[in-house]
Amino acid sequence: xxxxxxxxxxxxxxxxxxxxxxxxxxALKRSHILTIVLTLAGLIAAMLGVLAVGxxxxxxxxxxxxxxxxxxxxxxxxLTATAATALLGCRYWEHAVGQCEEYYLLLLVAALGAxxxxxxHHFAAFFIGLEILSISLFTLMAFARRRMASVEAGxxxxxxxxxxxxxxxxxxxLIYADVGSLAFPIWTARLQAAGETVSPLLLIGMGMTVIGVxxxxxxxxxxMWTADIYQGAPAPTTAFVATVSKSAMVxxxxxxxxxxxxxxxxxxxxxxxxxxxxSMIVGNILALRQDSVKRILAYSSIAHMGxxxxxxxxxxxxxxxxxxxxxxxxxxxxxxxxxxxTVLSRTDADADSMSDxxxxxxxxxxxxxxxxxxxxxxxxxxxxxxxxxxxxAITAGAQGGIWWLIITLVLTSAASLFYYLRIVVAMFSxxxxxxxxxxxxxxxxxxxxxxxxxxxxxxxVGSAPGPLIDLIGRITQ
Amino acid sequence: xxxxxPVTSIATIWPLMVFLLAxxxxxxxxxGLSALLGQRHWQRTTGEPFESGxxxxxxxxxxxxxxxxxxxxxxxxxxLEAIFIFAWAASVRQLGWFGYIEMLIFxxxxxxxxxxxxxxxxxxxxxxx
Numbered sequence: 001x002x003x004x005x006x007x008x009x010x011x012x013x014x015x016x017x018x019x020x021x022x023x024x025x026x027a028l029k030r031s032h033i034l035t036i037v038l039t040l041a042g043l044i045a046a047m048l049g050v051l052a053v054g055x056x057x058x059x060x061x062x063x064x065x066x067x068x069x070x071x072x073x074x075x076x077x078x079l080t081a082t083a084a085t086a087l088l089g090c091r092y093w094e095h096a097v098g099q100c101e102e103y104y105l106l107l108l109v110a111a112l113g114a115x116x117x118x119x120x121h122h123f124a125a126f127f128i129g130l131e132i133l134s135i136s137l138f139t140l141m142a143f144a145r146r147r148m149a150s151v152e153a154g155x156x157x158x159x160x161x162x163x164x165x166x167x168x169x170x171x172x173x174l175i176y177a178d179v180g181s182l183a184f185p186i187w188t189a190r191l192q193a194a195g196e197t198v199s200p201l202l203l204i205g206m207g208m209t210v211i212g213v214x215x216x217x218x219x220x221x222x223x224m225w226t227a228d229i230y231q232g233a234p235a236p237t238t239a240f241v242a243t244v245s246k247s248a249m250v251x252x253x254x255x256x257x258x259x260x261x262x263x264x265x266x267x268x269x270x271x272x273x274x275x276x277x278x279s280m281i282v283g284n285i286l287a288l289r290q291d292s293v294k295r296i297l298a299y300s301s302i303a304h305m306g307x308x309x310x311x312x313x314x315x316x317x318x319x320x321x322x323x324x325x326x327x328x329x330x331x332x333x334x335x336x337x338x339x340x341x342t343v344l345s346r347t348d349a350d351a352d353s354m355s356d357x358x359x360x361x362x363x364x365x366x367x368x369x370x371x372x373x374x375x376x377x378x379x380x381x382x383x384x385x386x387x388x389x390x391x392x393a394i395t396a397g398a399q400g401g402i403w404w405l406i407i408t409l410v411l412t413s414a415a416s417l418f419y420y421l422r423i424v425v426a427m428f429s430x431x432x433x434x435x436x437x438x439x440x441x442x443x444x445x446x447x448x449x450x451x452x453x454x455x456x457x458x459x460x461v462g463s464a465p466g467p468l469i470d471l472i473g474r475i476t477q
Numbered sequence: 478x479x480x481x482x483p484v485t486s487i488a489t490i491w492p493l494m495v496f497l498l499a500x501x502x503x504x505x506x507x508x509g510l511s512a513l514l515g516q517r518h519w520q521r522t523t524g525e526p527f528e529s530g531x532x533x534x535x536x537x538x539x540x541x542x543x544x545x546x547x548x549x550x551x552x553x554x555x556x557l558e559a560i561f562i563f564a565w566a567a568s569v570r571q572l573g574w575f576g577y578i579e580m581l582i583f584x585x586x587x588x589x590x591x592x593x594x595x596x597x598x599x600x601x602x603x604x605x606x
Contacts, residue, residue, distance in 0.1 A: 024589060
């Protein structure tokens with residue numbers, strides 16, 4: 001390895017150093033505030049590393065990872081989302097029973113796994129990154145170990161992620177048997193060259209890889225875990241799963257399948273198209289009947305990954321840009337939405353049922369406003385980031401001529417307004433008379449900071465998307 | 478020889494088929510014959526282990542201290558890490574100083590993890606002081 005390799009890896013190395021530092025600090029002296037400071041310092045150092053080296057030409061470091069602009073963009077996104085989760089966790093874990101410093105350690109490890117996924121160039125890196133991320137996630141989900149639902153969520157995710165990893169590994173083995181290499185470019189070149197006469201081995205291997213990716217993105221029919229885990233896991237973990245884990249997988253999706261020309265490979269196109277169609281329909285229909293805010297957000301995330309696939313499936317350069325924009329807008333929005341849920345949660349139970357949000361406008365008008373902005377962005381109302389994301393996805397889809405998917409997107413988004421507005425209506429309804437108000441913990445500075453930043457970003461990207469579109473245009477060219 | 482051709486592939490694997498049939502047949506004959514010819518009786522000590530060890534008492538569902546599992550897990554983890562060191566040792570000359578430094582970092586992380594485990598009291602067997 002040369003010096004330039006280490007330069008390219010700066011963000012990952014800094015993140016790894018931060019993990020070692022936090023672990024040493026916990027071993028020497030337990031202190032919640034010190035851990036938070038160290039975690040944030042490590043994340044900010046890694047972000048500065050991204051800014052410092054992000055503009056250099058793409059460089060393949062070892063056969064495993066490629067540090068190009070796309071990787072740096074996603075690493076930046078992951079680090080930002082992790083920092084937001086850590087800040088949200090400050091107040092949430094403050095009064096928790098037992099020790100909570102390890103939460104931040106696990107967050108950093110999971111972020112490292114996600115960063116490896118975002119830069120993966122090889123199936124080995126794909127699998128290592130995925131497992132680093134998943135194994136940390138089990139513990140992050142079960143971290144509120146006095147709460148049955150939290151432990152249950154961790155256990156469910158453990159079993160299901162194990163099964164999906166088994167599928168993925170089998171798929172990788174089949175691909176290796178056919179292609180003779182685990183590097184992504186060789187695989188996509190083979191897929192491209194094979195066209196419609198792709199060998200059964202490669203086809204099955206590709207299908208199993210799609211299962212592995214589909215599980216993490218919670219596409220129908222691999223979505224069964226989503227609702228229970230979103231509901232059971234502690235609110236900051238849910239925010240992390242919904243943003244970091246998904247954006248890392250989207251980066252991987254782009255690396256795996258974006259170089260393939262879909263017109264030459266109809267099997268891949270139809271597999272992903274049916275997943276997208278089913279996700280949009282099933283996610284939105286299941287969300288209609290829910291009475292738990294976290295479950296509504298879980299089902300809506302399934303639908304959103306369907307919308308994202310529509311952008312991705314349109315093919316061509318616009319597809320990649322639209323996908324990257326969509327996941328960025330989605331990350332901002334979901335961090336804000338789960339940020340509100342976290343801020344309203346108590347240590348023993350998360351704010352979840354509709355009645356927890358009833359009359360929020362009268363007790364916390366500011367929070368209600370932020371939550372409303374986030375929900376409208378998820379629904380795709382103009383002046384929010386979600387609107388531009390959806391608009392961009394539809395434009396890309398129209399260029400690709402996949403009209404049936406666009407029509408599904410438009411119709412299901414219209415239906416989705418119903419359940420988003422149900423929450424908004426609850427927030428503006430008069431407060432329940434007999435409801436004992438949760439102890440007014442007040443909004444912590446850290447939580448307030450996250451919500452402010454996300455709201456400003458939401459409106460900024462929604463009203464003036466130019467800079468972000470330019471940035472994404474530069475990284476995807 | 479073309480292995481994809483059905484005729485040649487059968488020609489090459491017929492000994493395997495014969496072996497499989499013979500093995501299955503042997504098992505069927507042995508179990509079948511002893512079922513047909515053997516005697517059946519059910520007395521007080523029939524179900525007990527024959528000339529081997531203690532008589533089992535009680536149920537298998539007793540509660541183990543969770544520390545057994547914890548110790549076993551640490552053992553497996555550190556044992557697995559040793560495999561990586563073996564892989565490095567096998568090609569230490571080709572990897573040179575760079576590999577050496579990389580392995581130092583790896584072992585350093587392991588020692589750090591061990592230090593952490595020691596400090597949080599995961600290696601204590603008794604109750605927490």
